[in-house]
Amino acid sequence: MATGSGLVLTAVVLLSMALDLVQMPMAYFFLLYTMIWLGNLCFPLMISYDINLLFKDPSLTIPQLIWHTFTNTISIYLVPELQNVFLMYYLLVVLFGAFRMQKRGFFIVGGFILLCYTTVMLVHQLSGAGAEIKEQSLISLFFIFMLVGVSIIGTEISSLRWALKKRNAEMNEVMKQAKEQAITDDLTGLYNRRHLMAILRHQQALAYRGEYVFSLCFVDLDHFKQVNDRYGHKAGDEVLQTFADIARNCVREVDFVARLGGEEFVLVLVQTPLEGACLVAERLRLSMEQARLDILAPGHRVTASIGVTQYRPKESIEETMHRADIAVYSAKNRGRNQLVSDHELEHY
Numbered sequence: 001m002a003t004g005s006g007l008v009l010t011a012v013v014l015l016s017m018a019l020d021l022v023q024m025p026m027a028y029f030f031l032l033y034t035m036i037w038l039g040n041l042c043f044p045l046m047i048s049y050d051i052n053l054l055f056k057d058p059s060l061t062i063p064q065l066i067w068h069t070f071t072n073t074i075s076i077y078l079v080p081e082l083q084n085v086f087l088m089y090y091l092l093v094v095l096f097g098a099f100r101m102q103k104r105g106f107f108i109v110g111g112f113i114l115l116c117y118t119t120v121m122l123v124h125q126l127s128g129a130g131a132e133i134k135e136q137s138l139i140s141l142f143f144i145f146m147l148v149g150v151s152i153i154g155t156e157i158s159s160l161r162w163a164l165k166k167r168n169a170e171m172n173e174v175m176k177q178a179k180e181q182a183i184t185d186d187l188t189g190l191y192n193r194r195h196l197m198a199i200l201r202h203q204q205a206l207a208y209r210g211e212y213v214f215s216l217c218f219v220d221l222d223h224f225k226q227v228n229d230r231y232g233h234k235a236g237d238e239v240l241q242t243f244a245d246i247a248r249n250c251v252r253e254v255d256f257v258a259r260l261g262g263e264e265f266v267l268v269l270v271q272t273p274l275e276g277a278c279l280v281a282e283r284l285r286l287s288m289e290q291a292r293l294d295i296l297a298p299g300h301r302v303t304a305s306i307g308v309t310q311y312r313p314k315e316s317i318e319e320t321m322h323r324a325d326i327a328v329y330s331a332k333n334r335g336r337n338q339l340v341s342d343h344e345l346e347h348y
């Protein structure tokens with residue numbers, strides 16, 4: 001927009017020359033406007049080469065407005081007859097500030113405009129090129145009034161924009177938190193049952209034809225009721241959180257860990273056949289067995305029973321989960337603190 005406005009300004013000066021409103025040698029015009037355009041083009045170039053990112057305000061609003069104020073002042077100096085047109089351009093410069101500037105910026109740019117305008121008017125008066133002094137004073141007074149008015153409106157628009165931006169950022173943050181809460185379990189930060197089902201449906205869609213494999217590990221902490229009964233519910237919660245951390249560390253970034261509820265958890269191991277899943281499950285079982293739980297009495301270990309199964313093409317998610325459930329049940333029956341894979345189950 002700034003570059004476009006610069007084009008209009010240059011066109012107005014060129015037109016004034018064509019209409020003989022300004023007597024200026026063509027070479028002088030070219031030299032002056034080449035310099036002005038080198039300045040104008042600096043900004044888009046800086047932005048396209050990311051040099052603007054080195055500055056506190058990467059939009060370079062204040063430097064751009066200062067530069068355009070300066071070039072507009074040169075135009076007034078060259079074509080005093082069209083000063084009223086250029087005065088409007090000053091106001092447009094201030095309005096541009098509404099996109100990014102805050103109060104301080106409006107003071108800087110407004111102050112600079114006043115300085116430039118006063119200087120060029122004085123030069124015109126001294127050289128006799130300006131309007132009659134009464135007429136000029138009236139124009140100047142009205143221009144200052146307009147400049148202050150437009151600056152106030154610009155500040156208002158700008159503060160509305162900043163408030164809106166802040167509100168949007170807050171809304172986005174709240175939405176992000178709400179989305180996260182909808183899919184995670186409050187206590188452990190793991191995925192909740194609802195999201196687990198969504199994950200499994202997605203995995204099922206990938207594995208339905210049989211080229212892609214994934215496995216499930218159902219985990220149930222052993223004798224967890226005793227922990228609650230002996231140390232209290234809060235200690236039980238801490239054990240669940242410790243388990244969640246251990247489980248997260250046992251799987252890869254691409255895998256999923258969810259809490260089904262109570263002391264039951266599920267690991268979804270993507271692109272992993274049964275053998276690989278058994279290795280992960282054993283690593284998890286061992287880590288839990290060796291975990292130091294400072295909140296419990298010395299030597300009190302909390303172990304896990306794990307059922308491992310691989311998704312079989314074309315079966316439903318419920319069938320896979322049922323098989324994993326039977327495997328955990330079997331691990332419990334065999335004495336707990338162990339894993340059972342679906343290979344070891346009869347009829348499955």
Ligand SMILES: Nc1nc2c(ncn2[C@@H]2O[C@H](COP(=O)(O)OP(=O)(O)OP(=O)(O)O)[C@@H](O)[C@H]2O)c(=O)[nH]1
Binds near residue numbers: 223240263
């Ligand atoms: N601290 C805590 N306890 C929970 C939570 N959810 C469920 N529990 C408790 O977990 C215990 C589960 O007990 P059971 O289902 O009998 O299982 P268990 O004692 O682990 O026995 P086995 O599974 O047979 O080894 C119950 O006492 C529940 O109250 C929770 O969020 N925090």
